[in-house]
Amino acid sequence: MAMSVQSTEGKRALGSTSDENSVVLKSSSTPVRVNGQSSLQKEIKKETRLGISTKKDEDFGKWYSEVCRCGDMLDYYDIKGCYILKPPAVKVWGILRAFFDAEIEKMGVEEYYFPLFVSPSCLEKEKDHIKGFSPEVAWVTRAGESELSIPIAVRPTSETVIYPYFSKWIRGHRDLPLKINQWVNVVRWEFSDPIPFIRSREFLWQEGHTAFATKTEADKEVFDILQIYSDIYEKLLAVPVIKGIKSENEKFAGGLYTATVEAFIPSSGRGIQAATSHSLGQNFAEIFGISFENKERKLEKKETKRSLVWQNSWGISTRSIGVMVMTHGDDKGLVFPPLVAPVQVVVIPVPFNGFDVNIIYEACEAVKSTLLAAGIRAKSDNRDTYACGWKYADWEQKGVPLRIEIGPRDLAKNQVRIVRRDNGAKADLPRGDLIEQVKDMLGKIQQSLFDAAKRGKDACTQKVENWDDFMEALSQKKLILAPWCDEVEVEKLVKERTKTETGAGAKTLCTPLEQPDLNEDTLCFASGKPAKKWSYWGRSY
Numbered sequence: 001m002a003m004s005v006q007s008t009e010g011k012r013a014l015g016s017t018s019d020e021n022s023v024v025l026k027s028s029s030t031p032v033r034v035n036g037q038s039s040l041q042k043e044i045k046k047e048t049r050l051g052i053s054t055k056k057d058e059d060f061g062k063w064y065s066e067v068c069r070c071g072d073m074l075d076y077y078d079i080k081g082c083y084i085l086k087p088p089a090v091k092v093w094g095i096l097r098a099f100f101d102a103e104i105e106k107m108g109v110e111e112y113y114f115p116l117f118v119s120p121s122c123l124e125k126e127k128d129h130i131k132g133f134s135p136e137v138a139w140v141t142r143a144g145e146s147e148l149s150i151p152i153a154v155r156p157t158s159e160t161v162i163y164p165y166f167s168k169w170i171r172g173h174r175d176l177p178l179k180i181n182q183w184v185n186v187v188r189w190e191f192s193d194p195i196p197f198i199r200s201r202e203f204l205w206q207e208g209h210t211a212f213a214t215k216t217e218a219d220k221e222v223f224d225i226l227q228i229y230s231d232i233y234e235k236l237l238a239v240p241v242i243k244g245i246k247s248e249n250e251k252f253a254g255g256l257y258t259a260t261v262e263a264f265i266p267s268s269g270r271g272i273q274a275a276t277s278h279s280l281g282q283n284f285a286e287i288f289g290i291s292f293e294n295k296e297r298k299l300e301k302k303e304t305k306r307s308l309v310w311q312n313s314w315g316i317s318t319r320s321i322g323v324m325v326m327t328h329g330d331d332k333g334l335v336f337p338p339l340v341a342p343v344q345v346v347v348i349p350v351p352f353n354g355f356d357v358n359i360i361y362e363a364c365e366a367v368k369s370t371l372l373a374a375g376i377r378a379k380s381d382n383r384d385t386y387a388c389g390w391k392y393a394d395w396e397q398k399g400v401p402l403r404i405e406i407g408p409r410d411l412a413k414n415q416v417r418i419v420r421r422d423n424g425a426k427a428d429l430p431r432g433d434l435i436e437q438v439k440d441m442l443g444k445i446q447q448s449l450f451d452a453a454k455r456g457k458d459a460c461t462q463k464v465e466n467w468d469d470f471m472e473a474l475s476q477k478k479l480i481l482a483p484w485c486d487e488v489e490v491e492k493l494v495k496e497r498t499k500t501e502t503g504a505g506a507k508t509l510c511t512p513l514e515q516p517d518l519n520e521d522t523l524c525f526a527s528g529k530p531a532k533k534w535s536y537w538g539r540s541y
Contacts, residue, residue: 051393055331060268061195067325068196071334071398081194081201085318088398089197091342092321093204096232097183100206100316103228107221109179109208114161116184118153122160125287131253133157136188138201154187159254159280159313162209163288170309172293173213181208197322198272198541205317211290211309215281218310222277225314226259229275232316237324238337238450239263240457241274242536244510248488252313256281262509262536265326266460269477271509271540274323275316282308327453334399335421337449338442345371345438346400347380347416348391350407357384363406367416367434374435376442396421401445402438422448463516470525470537474498474506479538481516483531484508485524494526494537509536 052070054063068074075084085093101111117140138154141147155161162180170178183206194200208225212218226243233239246258256279263274285291285308294307328335338344347368349360364380371378381391388405395403405417416434419426422445429437462473463481473480484490491508499505511533522531 051397052331052333056267056329063331064322064326064329065196067329067333068322071325071329073321073325073334074196079201081190081199083196083200085204088342089318089321092324092336092340093318095340096236096316096320097206099232099236100228103231104179104181104208104225107179107224108177109181109210112180112182113184114158114165114182116155118155118158118161120150120153122164123153125160133188133253136190138187138189155184156186156188157313157315158182158184158186158207159209159284163284163290163311166209166211166309166311167289167291170211170290170292173295176292176309177210177212177217179208179210181206195322195541197318197325199319203318205315207313207315210312211285212311213292213294213307213309215310218279218312221312222259222279222314225277225312226261226275229261229277229314229316232320233261233263233274233323234450236337236339237320237327238339238446238453239274239323239327240450240454242510242512243514244512244536246276246510247486247491247508247535249491250508252276252278252280254283255279255313256283260510263323263327264457264460264479264509264538265323265541266456266477267326269460269539271479271536271538272319272323273509273540274320275314277314278312280311280313282310284311285309327456328449329399332393333397335449336399336401338401338446341377341399341401343379343398343400344377344442345379345402345404346395347371347378347404347406348388348395349380349382350388350405350410352408355408359411360406360408363411364404367404367406367431370435371438374439376435376438392419401442420445422452464525465522466525471498471501474502474538477539479509479536480506481512481534481536482525483518483522484511484533484535485527485529486532486535487524487527487529490524490527490529504539506537506539509538509540511535 052063052066054066056063071088072086073089074086077084123137133156136156139151140154141151166178169175183204185202185204187202189201190199192199210218210221212221230241230243233241241261241263243259243261246260251258259277261274263272265272290309290311291306292309293305324337324340325334328337336342347364349357349364351357351360361382364382368378368380381395383391392403399421401421403419403421405419410416414432415428415430417426417428418438418441420441457479460477460479461481462478464470464473465483470480470482495505495507516534518531518534523529524531
C-alpha cells in the first residue's frame with residue numbers, strides 16, 4: 001500500500017493540515033516536515049510509503065514477518081532467533097496471564113519461581129526426557145576468562161529443576177496435592193529457521209507442575225487445564241482450536257500422554273501446537289523419589305506404606321501471540337481481537353481549514369477520557385505532523401479494532417464517526433450513548449473474528465479414507481482427518497513417504513477428543529489395517 005499525504009480541504013478520507021504547503025515524510029521512524037514543492041511530489045510520495053508490501057496469500061512467511069515488525073510487536077535482536085518484544089506484544093501477554101492466573105487460582109495453584117540454570121546431574125536423570133530436548137539445550141561453559149569445571153544448562157523446561165524439591169516437600173498425604181506455576185523465560189536452541197513468536201530461541205511461557213495422590217485426580221486436572229487453554233484461544237484470541245491427544249511419537253518426552261490444543265493456519269496450510277497439558281504418570285516420581293506416606297496403605301496395614309505421586313505439567317507460551325497474528329492479520333497489517341487489543345479504540349481529530357483545531361483536539365481528549373473511565377482501552381492521536389489519512393493507515397496497520405473520527409461536522413451534530421478495523425464498516429453515532437455502542441461493537445467484532453476464523457479452518461478441513469485422497473488433500477494445504485491404525489511405525493512411514501514425495505513431511509497433529517463415528521470395517525488410510533481412531537494429519541510448524 002502506498003499513500004501520499006496531501007492537504008485536501010473538506011475531504012475526510014485524508015483530512016487536512018493547517019499548513020497547505022506542507023507534507024509529512026516518514027523516514028524510518030522519525031517524522032520530518034518538508035516544505036512542499038510541486039517538483040518534489042513524486043519523490044515525496046515514495047518517501048511517505050506506509051504499509052505492508054507483501055500480500056498474505058502470495059508470500060505468507062514474508063507477510064507475517066512484516067506484520068509483526070510494522071505492527072510494532074517486536075524488533076529483531078543481533079542474535080538470530082531472539083527478539084525484542086515491544087509494548088503491544090507485552091500487553092497482550094499480560095492480558096493472557098491475568099486471565100490464566102485467575103483461573104488456576106480457583107484450582108488452588110500457587111506461584112513460584114525456580115532458577116534459570118540446571119545442573120547436568122539433574123538434567124540427565126531422566127534419559128528419555130533429556131533425549132527429547134538434547135538438541136535444544138544451551139550450555140554455559142565459562143564465566144569471565146575461566147572455564148567452568150562443570151557446564152550448566154539453561155532451562156529448556158523445568159521438570160528436572162523442580163522435581164528434586166518436590167521430593168523434599170512431599171512427605172505425607174497431607175502435602176498433596178501440590179500445585180505450582182511459574183511465569184518464566186526458557187531457551188531452546190532450535191536448529192530450524194526461527195519464526196517470530198512461533199519458534200524462537202528464547203520465549204516466555206508459564207509452566208505448571210502438580211503432584212497428586214491418585215491418577216484419577218491427575219487425569220482430571222490435565223483436561224481442566226486443557227479447557228482453560230481452549231478458552232484463551234477461542235474466547236480471548238478468537239482462534240478456533242481442536243482439543244486432542246498427541247500420538248506416541250509426538251507426546252512429551254518421558255510423559256504418559258499429552259493433551260493438546262491445536263490450531264490451523266489456512267494461509268500456510270500448517271497446523272500448530274498451541275498449548276499442551278501433559279500427564280507425566282509416575283515416571284518422574286520414580287526417578288526423583290517423589291513419594292508420600294499413603295494413609296490407605298497404612299489403614300490396610302500393608303508392608304510398604306509409601307506410594308509414588310502422579311504428576312502433570314502444562315504450559316502455554318508467547319507462541320499464542322503469533323497464532324493470533326497469523327489467524328487474523330490481513331494485507332493492511334495486524335487485526336486485534338478486542339478482548340486482547342492493547343488499544344481497543346483510537347480517537348483521531350479531523351481538522352478543517354478555517355476551524356479552530358484546538359476545539360477538535362479537546363473533543364477527542366474528552367471522548368478518550370470517557371472511554372477510559374468506562375474501562376475501554378483508548379488512545380487519542382493528536383500528532384500534528386501527520387495528516388488524517390496517514391494516521392488511519394498507521395492505526396489500521398497496528399490492528400486497533402475501532403477508530404473514532406471527530407471533525408467540525410461531527411461536533412455540530414454532537415456525534416462521532418466510528419470505523420471497524422475488521423471489515424471497514426462505518427457508522428455515525430451520537431455521543432450521548434457512545435459507551436454502550438462502543439462496547440456492543442467491540443463484542444460484535446470479537447465474535448465476527450472468531451466466526452471468520454472458524455469458517456476458514458472448516459473450509460480447509462478434509463475427511464479422507466485412502467492414501468490417494470490424503471496426498472491430494474495435502475497438496476491443497478488441507479487439515480486432514482483420516483482413520484488410523486494407531487501404530488508408531490505407520491506414522492513414521494507416513495512422515496518419511498510424504499517428505500520423499502513432496503519435500504515436506506506430514507504427521508499426526510492430534511487425535512481429537514470428539515471422535516466421529518468409526519465403522520468396524522474402516523481401514524487405516526496408510527496401512528490398510530483396521531482403523532482404531534480418527535486423527536488429524538498435516539504439515540506443521
